[in-house]
Amino acid sequence: MKDTVLYGVGIGPGAPDLITLRALRILREVPVVFTPSKDGEDTIAGSVVEEAVGRKEFISLSFPMTGKRDTRERARRVCAERIVETLRRTHRGAFVSLGDPLFYSTFSHVLPFVKEYMPECRIEVVPGVSSMNAVSSLLCTPLAEADERIAVVPALHGTEGLKYALERFDTVVIMKLGRVLDEVLDVLCERGLTERAVFVSRAGWKDERIVRDVVSLKGTDVDYMSMIIVTRCRRR
Numbered sequence: 312m313k314d315t316v317l318y319g320v321g322i323g324p325g326a327p328d329l330i331t332l333r334a335l336r337i338l339r340e341v342p343v344v345f346t347p348s349k350d351g352e353d354t355i356a357g358s359v360v361e362e363a364v365g366r367k368e369f370i371s372l373s374f375p376m377t378g379k380r381d382t383r384e385r386a387r388r389v390c391a392e393r394i395v396e397t398l399r400r401t402h403r404g405a406f407v408s409l410g411d412p413l414f415y416s417t418f419s420h421v422l423p424f425v426k427e428y429m430p431e432c433r434i435e436v437v438p439g440v441s442s443m444n445a446v447s448s449l450l451c452t453p454l455a456e457a458d459e460r461i462a463v464v465p466a467l468h469g470t471e472g473l474k475y476a477l478e479r480f481d482t483v484v485i486m487k488l489g490r491v492l493d494e495v496l497d498v499l500c501e502r503g504l505t506e507r508a509v510f511v512s513r514a515g516w517k518d519e520r521i522v523r524d525v526v527s528l529k530g531t532d533v534d535y536m537s538m539i540i541v542t543r544c545r546r547r
């Protein structure tokens with residue numbers, strides 16, 4: 312029987328020249344590429360891949376950004392079924408993720424269901440340059456040095472995790488900004504950390520944006536592809 316492989320391929324933060332050579336090779340070799348989309352709307356991942364390797368069969372998989380657990384699980388199962396049906400025909404396919412596929416990625420949401428429906432399928436993961444590495448490079452700011460500790464906090468559902476992290480860690484990377492941006496800024500203001508914070512959206516994209524005066528973002532709508540990095544004064 313022909314070996315079947317699903318590759319989880321990290322394509323980096325969005326600049327085609329930050330795709331690794333391994334990812335590029337696999338994306339060229341596979342007959343089909345699965346691209347995640349949110350609520351039916353295609354994400355940037357597909358266009359990054361197309362720019363890098365040209366047109367091939369793309370299958371867009373819809374992952375609704377809903378808070379309802381059942382709806383999310385149902386959608387993930389549907390996506391996994393679609394992947395498995397396709398792999399029965401093509402035997403090779405790549406699921407692409409922006410950044411790294413095992414770091415806050417939809418790939419890890421479908422993985423358990425693909426394994427359940429097709430246990431014989433081999434899974435291979437190709438790491439990608441994560442957005443927080445792209446952002447720290449853009450800012451030329453080390454994420455951690457020597458014995459410093461770093462925390463990554465998604466700010467989707469409030470600021471409790473952020474408050475905890477700011478008390479205990481030297482660098483705090485705040486991801487998934489959006490609805491709670493104002494609350495995040497309030498927490499940074501209360502702790503006198505606004506000067507230590509930098510906001511970056513769409514790092515590596517044509518419309519990337521860096522805002523050092525983070526307080527000026529108060530009351531504005533920011534892109535989901537944004538993060539704030541807070542670094543404490545370094546003890547040198």
Ligand SMILES: C[S@@+](CC[C@H](N)C(=O)[O-])C[C@H]1O[C@@H](n2cnc3c(N)ncnc32)[C@H](O)[C@@H]1O
Pocket residue numbers: 324325408409410411412413414415416440441442443446485486487488511512513514515516535536537538
């Ligand atoms: C679902 S997570 C995906 C993370 C991705 N797998 C990675 O390794 O970076 C989405 C979050 O990543 C961050 N992000 C992804 N790409 C970004 C970019 N180009 N610039 C700034 N932040 C980005 C944002 O915080 C966004 O809310």
